[in-house]
Amino acid sequence: KRHKFWETQPVGQFKDKEDTSLPEGPIEPPTPLSEVKQEPYNLPSPYEWTTCDMDSEETCNEVYVLLKNNYVEDDENMFRFNYSKEFLRWALRPPGFYRSWHIGVRAKASKKLVAFITGVPARIRVRDEVVKMAEINFLCVHKKLRSKRLAPVMIKEVTRRVHLENIWQAAYTAGVVLPTPITTCQYWHRSLNPKKLIDVGFSRLGARMTMSRTIKLYKLPDSPATPGFRKMERRDVPAVTRLLKNYLSQFVVAPDFDEDDVEHWLLPTEDVVDSFLVESPETHEITDFCSFYTLPSSILGNQTYSTLKAAYSYYNVATKTPLLQLMNDSLIVAKQKDFDVFNALDVMENETFLKELKFGPGDGQLHYYLYNYRVRQELKPSELGLVLL
Numbered sequence: 001k002r003h004k005f006w007e008t009q010p011v012g013q014f015k016d017k018e019d020t021s022l023p024e025g026p027i028e029p030p031t032p033l034s035e036v037k038q039e040p041y042n043l044p045s046p047y048e049w050t051t052c053d054m055d056s057e058e059t060c061n062e063v064y065v066l067l068k069n070n071y072v073e074d075d076e077n078m079f080r081f082n083y084s085k086e087f088l089r090w091a092l093r094p095p096g097f098y099r100s101w102h103i104g105v106r107a108k109a110s111k112k113l114v115a116f117i118t119g120v121p122a123r124i125r126v127r128d129e130v131v132k133m134a135e136i137n138f139l140c141v142h143k144k145l146r147s148k149r150l151a152p153v154m155i156k157e158v159t160r161r162v163h164l165e166n167i168w169q170a171a172y173t174a175g176v177v178l179p180t181p182i183t184t185c186q187y188w189h190r191s192l193n194p195k196k197l198i199d200v201g202f203s204r205l206g207a208r209m210t211m212s213r214t215i216k217l218y219k220l221p222d223s224p225a226t227p228g229f230r231k232m233e234r235r236d237v238p239a240v241t242r243l244l245k246n247y248l249s250q251f252v253v254a255p256d257f258d259e260d261d262v263e264h265w266l267l268p269t270e271d272v273v274d275s276f277l278v279e280s281p282e283t284h285e286i287t288d289f290c291s292f293y294t295l296p297s298s299i300l301g302n303q304t305y306s307t308l309k310a311a312y313s314y315y316n317v318a319t320k321t322p323l324l325q326l327m328n329d330s331l332i333v334a335k336q337k338d339f340d341v342f343n344a345l346d347v348m349e350n351e352t353f354l355k356e357l358k359f360g361p362g363d364g365q366l367h368y369y370l371y372n373y374r375v376r377q378e379l380k381p382s383e384l385g386l387v388l389l
């Protein structure tokens with residue numbers, strides 16, 4: 001009964017978990033393109049497939065509204081991700097993207113968008129193999145259509161469309177345990193606006209703590225400490241690419257970014273992604289880099305506030321500046337930009353700064369998965385160099 005769908009898919013199965021004799025790499029070979037199913041999978045009769053053109057203001061708005069009302073909530077159903085339209089356009093149109101991988105489901109009668117799933121192409125290195133993959137994200141079924149088994153057919157359809165582009169692997173995350181995580185991450189939160197976080201129930205006042213003591217505890221300087229700390233600009237793309245490629249090479253799983261990827265994913269885009277670097281005042285060498293993306297959450301059922309402004313740690317590289325100091329500067333600029341909270345996973349070297357910078361553990365986990373690619377044994381989060389949106 002459990003995982004009826006996932007037991008039919010080329011993913012690491014729980015029963016194979018201990019079998020270290022199984023080789024690392026693709027689980028199934030590619031299918032000849034002529035043998036890939038040419039027509040879409042069948043949906044239940046009231047529904048039809050649609051391709052969502054995110055360049056269309058109208059369609060982008062339909063996707064935004066569907067996600068705003070029906071996408072992922074925290075375990076206590078107090079918050080729901082509220083990805084902005086400009087964020088969605090950024091997330092779904094990286095170099096080489098396929099419009100056909102932005103898949104919607106409409107009710108035939110009303111033409112209402114009731115479900116969504118996406119893929120974007122990425123080159124992901126697993127140890128020393130660079131693999132073309134699809135990063136799957138934004139799987140969302142309208143609350144009123146849950147348990148109609150729409151998700152399995154949507155996953156099969158995006159898989160079919162990825163196969164049509166001769167790509168046979170994928171990467172995705174979920175808050176639930178499916179067969180079989182390549183790693184399981186803890187998430188952590190650093191309060192920037194503790195009064196609001198306590199008022200909305202995101203945080204609780206610590207024992208023997210007053211509000212004024214709590215505000216003082218999380219207070220940050222008004223400006224970054226590191227000399228040469230500045231916003232990334234287009235002219236920095238080659239140097240940041242070199243810095244990032246070298247840094248990510250230490251992890252077992254990481255994106256294989258080129259300059260076009262860095263230009264898309266890491267150049268600052270207002271209210272979407274912020275990135276900063278340290279340019280040595282003496283040598284003008286770029287020695288460090290930090291970035292975070294903007295993902296607000298709707299606050300469900302609070303009279304005073306409707307939105308939680310959250311920054312999510314993205315890619316950070318410290319080669320001269322201590323990582324602790326670099327990340328504290330990241331917190332400082334996030335506070336300057338009026339974020340309420342700064343979130344991070346315990347991936348890469350993040351656990352070296354989380355406690356010291358006053359992050360508190362979140363109440364959930366994020367599991368990472370690869371499709372049709374077996375990893376010899378489960379990774380430690382510190383071996384993972386991949387952050388999905």
Ligand SMILES: COc1cccc(CC(=N)NC(=O)c2cccnc2OC2CCNCC2)c1
Nearest residue numbers: 072073074079080081173187297343344388389
């Ligand atoms: C605070 O508002 C929330 C609204 C919905 C869910 C959650 C909890 C949660 N599930 N958080 C995460 O998944 C998370 C926590 C820290 C860093 N990245 C994260 O998820 C990212 C990456 C995966 N796709 C969603 C965004 C919180």
